[in-house]
Amino acid sequence: MKPTIYDVAREAGVSIATVSKVINNQQVGKKSKEKVLKAMKELNYKPSILASALTGKPTSTIGFLLPDLANPFVAEVARRVEDRAHERGYNLVICSTDFNPEKEALYISLLRQKSVDGFILAGSFKNVEVLRELLEEHIPVVLLTEFYPSLSVNSVKVDDFIGGYEVASHLISLGHQKIAVIAEEANSSRERIRGYKQALRDHGLDMDDEMIVTSDSSTEDAERLAGELLDRSDPPTAIFACNDLLAISVFLAARERKLSIPDDLSVAGYDNTLLSRSTDPPLTTVAQPIQEMCSQAVDFLIEEIEGKSKIKQRIVMSPQLMIRKSTGVCRLEK
Amino acid sequence: MKPTIYDVAREAGVSIATVSKVINNQQVGKKSKEKVLKAMKELNYKPSILASALTGKPTSTIGFLLPDLANPFVAEVARRVEDRAHERGYNLVICSTDFNPEKEALYISLLRQKSVDGFILAGSFKNVEVLRELLEEHIPVVLLTEFYPSLSVNSVKVDDFIGGYEVASHLISLGHQKIAVIAEEANSSRERIRGYKQALRDHGLDMDDEMIVTSDSSTEDAERLAGELLDRSDPPTAIFACNDLLAISVFLAARERKLSIPDDLSVAGYDNTLLSRSTDPPLTTVAQPIQEMCSQAVDFLIEEIEGKSKIKQRIVMSPQLMIRKSTGVCRLEK
DNA sequence: TATATGAAAGAAAGCGCTTTACATTTTCTT
DNA sequence: AAGAAAATGTAAAGCGCTTTCTTTCATATA
Numbered sequence: 001m002k003p004t005i006y007d008v009a010r011e012a013g014v015s016i017a018t019v020s021k022v023i024n025n026q027q028v029g030k031k032s033k034e035k036v037l038k039a040m041k042e043l044n045y046k047p048s049i050l051a052s053a054l055t056g057k058p059t060s061t062i063g064f065l066l067p068d069l070a071n072p073f074v075a076e077v078a079r080r081v082e083d084r085a086h087e088r089g090y091n092l093v094i095c096s097t098d099f100n101p102e103k104e105a106l107y108i109s110l111l112r113q114k115s116v117d118g119f120i121l122a123g124s125f126k127n128v129e130v131l132r133e134l135l136e137e138h139i140p141v142v143l144l145t146e147f148y149p150s151l152s153v154n155s156v157k158v159d160d161f162i163g164g165y166e167v168a169s170h171l172i173s174l175g176h177q178k179i180a181v182i183a184e185e186a187n188s189s190r191e192r193i194r195g196y197k198q199a200l201r202d203h204g205l206d207m208d209d210e211m212i213v214t215s216d217s218s219t220e221d222a223e224r225l226a227g228e229l230l231d232r233s234d235p236p237t238a239i240f241a242c243n244d245l246l247a248i249s250v251f252l253a254a255r256e257r258k259l260s261i262p263d264d265l266s267v268a269g270y271d272n273t274l275l276s277r278s279t280d281p282p283l284t285t286v287a288q289p290i291q292e293m294c295s296q297a298v299d300f301l302i303e304e305i306e307g308k309s310k311i312k313q314r315i316v317m318s319p320q321l322m323i324r325k326s327t328g329v330c331r332l333e334k
Numbered sequence: 335m336k337p338t339i340y341d342v343a344r345e346a347g348v349s350i351a352t353v354s355k356v357i358n359n360q361q362v363g364k365k366s367k368e369k370v371l372k373a374m375k376e377l378n379y380k381p382s383i384l385a386s387a388l389t390g391k392p393t394s395t396i397g398f399l400l401p402d403l404a405n406p407f408v409a410e411v412a413r414r415v416e417d418r419a420h421e422r423g424y425n426l427v428i429c430s431t432d433f434n435p436e437k438e439a440l441y442i443s444l445l446r447q448k449s450v451d452g453f454i455l456a457g458s459f460k461n462v463e464v465l466r467e468l469l470e471e472h473i474p475v476v477l478l479t480e481f482y483p484s485l486s487v488n489s490v491k492v493d494d495f496i497g498g499y500e501v502a503s504h505l506i507s508l509g510h511q512k513i514a515v516i517a518e519e520a521n522s523s524r525e526r527i528r529g530y531k532q533a534l535r536d537h538g539l540d541m542d543d544e545m546i547v548t549s550d551s552s553t554e555d556a557e558r559l560a561g562e563l564l565d566r567s568d569p570p571t572a573i574f575a576c577n578d579l580l581a582i583s584v585f586l587a588a589r590e591r592k593l594s595i596p597d598d599l600s601v602a603g604y605d606n607t608l609l610s611r612s613t614d615p616p617l618t619t620v621a622q623p624i625q626e627m628c629s630q631a632v633d634f635l636i637e638e639i640e641g642k643s644k645i646k647q648r649i650v651m652s653p654q655l656m657i658r659k660s661t662g663v664c665r666l667e668k
Numbered sequence: 669t670a671t672a673t674g675a676a677a678g679a680a681a682g683c684g685c686t687t688t689a690c691a692t693t694t695t696c697t698t
Numbered sequence: 699a700a701g702a703a704a705a706t707g708t709a710a711a712g713c714g715c716t717t718t719c720t721t722t723c724a725t726a727t728a
Contacts, residue, residue: 054684
């Protein structure tokens with residue numbers, strides 16, 4: 001059997017209370033402390049976090065919900081969040097929600113039963129009801145990569161509006177007039193589109209909602225949509241994909257149609273994942289300061305958990321346009 | 335405050351024992367059962383998994399250690415394992431070990447304090463000491479993607495030897511004689527190399543250990559190594575990268591040197607991640623039946639946890655060579 | 669009708685830890 | 699050296715649940 005605090009107490013010849021105190025670094029006489037420490041070593045004793053959590057102590061565990069680990073951007077976010085959490089002495093329980101509000105509710109409920117100390121909700125968290133509930137019950141939460149303007153909740157994200165604006169401006173400056181967008185069903189995409197529209201407006205270009213298509217989150221669907229875009233009688237000369245994964249689908253659709261990038265078609269992505277380095281030509285995309293965002297989100301959450309801060313904050317970081325070779329001067333201009 | 339079993343009991347007018355019984359689907363009179371169920375709804379009662387775990391019940395939580403989420407193959411494995419685990423009613427606590435034996439030991443110890451029911455160790459788990467300990471204490475463990483021939487432990491993997499053999503044979507059949515390998519520090523790579531060597535031997539080709547280089551797991555290092563390979567006075571005409579990530583690095587190094595793939599250099603990867611579709615030309619690689627492996631691993635673990643099976647099993651699945659455009663006839667033959 | 673039988677419900681102990689309130693020892697004053 | 703103050707240690711209750719052991723009670727049996 002695993003040793004318990006009783007075993008240690010017996011071995012050390014003190015009471016369990018004393019053992020508890022040395023575990024928690026409380027005032028204990030030097031001699032007793034030594035005896036206890038020695039006993040703990042000898043028995044290879046490790047306190048049960050369960051038992052201590054039952055008495056009200058936090059579990060040092062964070063629930064982390066994300067839409068889908070298969071997206072490299074999300075995977076990297078997970079990686080960074082995990083790193084920071086471990087640095088700060090917390091564990092992460094990860095759940096993929098697949099953009100599904102019921103799963104979101106389910107996992108949150110489950111994790112609460114397991115007494116996680118707080119939640120980080122990454123990507124597009126859809127179930128506002130559940131989120132509101134968490135806030136009402138003062139469960140520590142931070143939103144990563146997204147805001148809910150109507151709710152007071154700690155959030156960290158990158159300015160998607162600006163990102164979209166910059167991509168579109170870049171494309172426009174290359175002479176493109178017909179710029180399509182392929183998005184996913186998420187707030188971040190909506191913001192990027194807002195930025196894109198603003199850029200068009202600022203440059204006096206026509207807006208055409210037909211040019212904006214939304215994919216469910218599968219690769220096949222995205223490729224199909226991209227293909228449809230390219231097969232139009234009046235196809236776009238540039239496509240802004242709201243993430244790199246979507247951009248790959250555009251590449252694939254273009255390749256199938258023997259379109260050369262960037263000569264026949266300019267493509268821009270978003271997220272600066274390793275995918276954007278692997279394509280040929282390398283993908284113009286938007287970099288987000290992933291590590292900073294993630295560290296910040298974890299730190300926010302831990303502050304809230306440890307009760308150090310009562311005020312809610314929102315941090316918006318700046319994206320950075322990475323111009324590579326997948327975008328070029330519009331062929332119609334040449 | 336969150337409602338406890340006492341609140342429910344009071345509300346329903348029964349004892350807590352009765353409530354506990356309905357929670358656990360034990361023999362309870364119909365009338366009491368209804369009253370309890372009703373009370374639970376009304377109070378929105380959710381049992382504390384902590385408290386129940388303290389009495390010896392399992393926590394329905396699996397510890398999942400993997401080397402690095404940033405590798406898309408690993409991310410997909412994580413995704414599948416998570417899916418299957420959730421299907422079976424288990425949660426996953428994920429920890430990235432960075433190929434670091436101390437981290438491995440640390441996380442295992444931590445997770446044991448949190449009373450996870452068992453472990454899935456994916457990728458290359460290095461700390462044999464710790465693994466042995468787990469086995470001795472009869473903690474359920476399954477190895478995913480790797481074997482320890484000397485230890486009796488449930489394992490699921492793909493036959494890396496065959497994978498390596500097939501890649502090399504494919505390359506050889508294209509006329510390549512100087513085939514370099516770029517590997518990572520892991521057993522799976524070692525097996526793939528074994529397969530590669532066997533293929534060379536079977537075809538009567540010379541073996542040259544100089545042609546095999548091992549990268550730490552960073553992209554930069556891999557790119558540097560690939561470059562060194564290509565800059566040799568007698569460079570290889572083909573490179574077998576032990577995973578797709580490494581293959582990308584080879585692509586990058588080749589692109590930098592204006593080498594055309596596959597005309598000047600054939601490149602093969604391993605894992606069939608989405609990276610292999612995004613490159614140009616698309617990457618020849620080896621597909622692993624990720625979903626089946628992961629489901630199987632989870633199922634093994636759960637069987638062991640639930641005590642349904644006492645015997646240890648090893649499953650080896652077959653890899654599949656995916657020939658795409660990054661490998662071609664050796665230029666020296668043309 | 670009296671008794672045996674089994675199902676249903678409850679009392680209470682225990683899981684491993686924290687914490688409060690109290691008892692004991694040590695240390696310091698004067 | 700006596701008494702007060704500070705430091706140290708302990709007993710015991712409680713966290714929310716499971717489980718064993720009884721007790722209670724309705725039903726079947728003779």
